[in-house]
Amino acid sequence: MSVVDHNAIELSVPHISEAEVGDYIALLKPRVMSLVIFTALVGLAIAPGHFHPVLAVTSLLCIAVGAGASGALNMALEGDIDALMSRTANRPIPRGRVTREEAMAFGVTLAFFSVMTLGILVNWYAGALLAFTIFFYVVIYTLWLKRWTAQNIVIGGAAGSLPPVVAWVAATGSISVEPLLLFLIIFFWTPPHFWALALFRSDDYARAGVPMLPVVAGPDATRLQILLYTVVLVAIAAAPWPLGYFDAVYGIASLILGAGMLALAVNVYVSRERLASLRATRKLFAFSILYLFALFATLLVEVVVRAFLPATW
Amino acid sequence: MTPAMADKREPDGIVLTEAQKKSRRQRSIAMALALGVLVLLFFAVTLVKGPAVLNRPL
Numbered sequence: 001m002s003v004v005d006h007n008a009i010e011l012s013v014p015h016i017s018e019a020e021v022g023d024y025i026a027l028l029k030p031r032v033m034s035l036v037i038f039t040a041l042v043g044l045a046i047a048p049g050h051f052h053p054v055l056a057v058t059s060l061l062c063i064a065v066g067a068g069a070s071g072a073l074n075m076a077l078e079g080d081i082d083a084l085m086s087r088t089a090n091r092p093i094p095r096g097r098v099t100r101e102e103a104m105a106f107g108v109t110l111a112f113f114s115v116m117t118l119g120i121l122v123n124w125y126a127g128a129l130l131a132f133t134i135f136f137y138v139v140i141y142t143l144w145l146k147r148w149t150a151q152n153i154v155i156g157g158a159a160g161s162l163p164p165v166v167a168w169v170a171a172t173g174s175i176s177v178e179p180l181l182l183f184l185i186i187f188f189w190t191p192p193h194f195w196a197l198a199l200f201r202s203d204d205y206a207r208a209g210v211p212m213l214p215v216v217a218g219p220d221a222t223r224l225q226i227l228l229y230t231v232v233l234v235a236i237a238a239a240p241w242p243l244g245y246f247d248a249v250y251g252i253a254s255l256i257l258g259a260g261m262l263a264l265a266v267n268v269y270v271s272r273e274r275l276a277s278l279r280a281t282r283k284l285f286a287f288s289i290l291y292l293f294a295l296f297a298t299l300l301v302e303v304v305v306r307a308f309l310p311a312t313w
Numbered sequence: 314m315t316p317a318m319a320d321k322r323e324p325d326g327i328v329l330t331e332a333q334k335k336s337r338r339q340r341s342i343a344m345a346l347a348l349g350v351l352v353l354l355f356f357a358v359t360l361v362k363g364p365a366v367l368n369r370p371l
Contacts, residue, residue: 020336020339
């Protein structure tokens with residue numbers, strides 16, 4: 001009898017990665033990251049007082065890397081779901097380019113460094129809030145809510161809404177109403193945005209067993225929820241103007257953009273026939289990205305214009 | 314065994330393919346760059362903060 005099990009030795013040959021840098025960049029969800037960077041930039045821009053540019057860049061870098069870490073950890077934990085959905089089947093883990101363990105190690109390392117760097121170089125309140133954001137996205141949303149409730153993206157949306165708050169806290173060391181308004185805008189923007197996507201990808205979600213609202217409650221209930229959340233979103237996005245937090249330029253932009261968002265949400269609500277519904281949801285999904293970008297860009301442009309034209313603005 | 318014979322021997326252990334070597338080299342360079350950026354970041358912030366870098370209130 002041989003003491004050594006040769007089969008076991010053959011099976012234990014270690015996996016040698018052929019993953020390229022691009023595969024690891026894909027784990028960071030660059031498109032989500034770009035929106036996070038942009039909303040955080042607006043949080044920094046509207047914060048009062050002087051914030052050194054080097055510290056501002058450091059804060060943005062840490063927030064971006066923290067968001068990327070969340071994306072990598074999310075993909076590590078959802079490799080099974082991603083493989084079943086056409087939208088995500090091309091990600092590095094389902095394609096076999098990166099193992100779940102490698103993605104997990106990558107995500108944990110980035111999360112650790114982003115939080116510690118923000119804490120050490122900027123301030124620990126911001127570091128702690130970034131750590132909470134990553135925890136909320138990975139543990140509360142990915143591990144718990146996503147596979148458990150149709151309200152997954154509503155509650156989980158809080159994680160995606162926090163970057164401008166983290167940025168404000170990095171710049172000021174405290175919290176205020178303005179970043180919370182930005183938080184609320186992204187929070188109420190998330191359901192119409194994701195449910196529009198879920199409506200035209202509901203087969204994907206059903207196959208993967210993810211209880212998205214269209215899968216659990218049906219498309220009609222989802223259309224109604226999209227409309228209701230859009231009404232609340234438009235009201236909340238416009239509220240900072242009469243409340244005196246943001247000025248008229250922002251207020252008018254929010255009303256114009258909100259009218260577009262509302263019109264498309266109504267179109268989704270009334271378009272019940274299959275092809276028309278598909279077109280309507282795709283339009284709303286695409287416009288919702290433009291809506292958030294343009295709304296936040298208005299705030300950014302105002303800050304830049306004020307900086308260059310302090311006397312006349 | 315002469316040194317010449319030893320050179321012709323099959324290498325022991327795991328031999329990386331060209332693709333594995335290339336991707337490993339790419340990853341190593343990316344990690345070196347990331348570490349370089351981190352060092353530069355800490356250096357730049359130290360210059361910006363000056364002596365205040367030692368002051369660490371919450």
